[in-house]
Amino acid sequence: MAPQRRTNVTPKPYLIGVVLALVLTVIPFGVVASRALPPKQIFVVIGAAAIVQIVVHLRFFLHLELKPSSPNQRIALCFAVVLLMLAGGTLWIMFNLHDRTM
Amino acid sequence: MTDGAVTAGIGDQIEAEAANRAIDERAYGFWIYLMSDAIIFALLLATFAVMSHSTADGPSSHALFRLSHAFAKTMLLLASSTTFGFASVAIAAEQCRRTLAWLSVTFLFGLGFIAMEISEFHAMAVAGAGPWRSGFLSALFTLNGTYGAHVSVGLILIVVLGCEVARRGLNPFVVSRLRRLGLFWHFLDIVWIAIFSIVYLPGLI
Structure with a gap:
């Protein structure tokens, strides 16, 4: 209970989270918009960015620490x-x- | 006298601990609800993946989706998730006014998302691309309709809890409800990551 409260007190995790999420959103949208890669590789980029972004959200927005x-x-x-x-x-x-x- | 004060102190402590435990248990139960919601969305997404090419000679995803529109909706949700985070910071610092201010900003971002969603689906339905047109569109409207309903419920809860904060201040009951609403709101943003990665981006490749 106590450590969870402390992590909520500062805006820092939310700022880190939003910057990382922004980067991980711009990458797949940019790849799709530019059509720089063949479709199969675009799918891989979208999938990888989505999985990493979900982990970022769980860690920095939901404060889920999986020990x-x-x-x-x-x-x-x-x-x-x-x-x-x-x-x-x-x-x-x-x-x-x-x-x-x- | 002192004995009475001491036992009262211990009694308060036990009561506070019990209250904390009750709040933790509710958060735990809420996590289980969120996981069951995740199963609903996973199955709707799987259904969409199966139906995504069943257009029955109707409009396909290329004709209907716009990348800029999907990107704008994603940004609105990410912004609202972040501002809810700032509201949580204000709650932890017990700042009533800042909490209300950040909740209002969160509400406006969420409302912007819902407005974009409604205008998008209204335009599609008017253009003859409603859920009755093809399996692809049925799956799309079911998935996005369910998602929009969740966000709308979140918006209503923000208003209700905002009123409670304004009237009664940040008492432990409101704080515990706000914490669960925060879980719900951040969870919805995670579901949106799956939606734009499975529905919108692959539909535009």
């Missing part, structure tokens, strides 16, 4: 697995079906 063996980490891991199973499974089944019926 090993904390209950937060276990919950986050459980939900990440459920999320991947649901979303990944949906995509897998639907694209497989699409390939078979087309």
Whole structure:
């Protein structure tokens, strides 16, 4: 409780977070706007920038500190697995079906 | 007399600890709600990914999306998330007026996002590209409609809690509610990262 309060007192994490988020937003939008890369590489840039930006948001805006063996980490891991199973499974089944019926 | 004062002091301490624990438990429960919301958005995004090429000879993402529009919406949300952060700083410093000022700025950025969203989807529907046109558009309207509903609820909560701060000041109950609203607001910005990376940018490549 106490350390969480202290991190909230200064605007510094929010300023760091917004600068990093800005950079990680401008990169994918810039790549798409300029069409400088082949489509496959653009997808990789978009995906990588999105994942890093989500981590930046969790760390600097939501103050989520994942220390090993904390209950937060276990919950986050459980939900990440459920999320991947649901979303990944949906995509897998639907694209497989699409390939078979087309 | 002194004994009474001492036990009262311990009683207060126990009460304060219990109150803190209750606030922590609510934050924990709120995290579980946020994770279940994340599952809804993940499934809507997966549905959109499956439907993204099912345009039924209707307008495709290239004809409908504009990069500048998507970028402006992203900036509005990022700005609102940051100003909510500044509001949290003001709350921690127990500055009532600054809290209200930053909450108002956050509200205006969020309102700007919703206004852009409504004008975008209204223009699409008027041009014959409504959710009835194709699987792609059904998935798009469902996803963005759900997202817009979440942001709208967030805006209503900002107004409600803003009124509570204005009337009663920053008491522990309001502060704990504001903290959970902050979690909700920052969470929505994270969902938007997934939306612009899966819906808008790939649709314009």
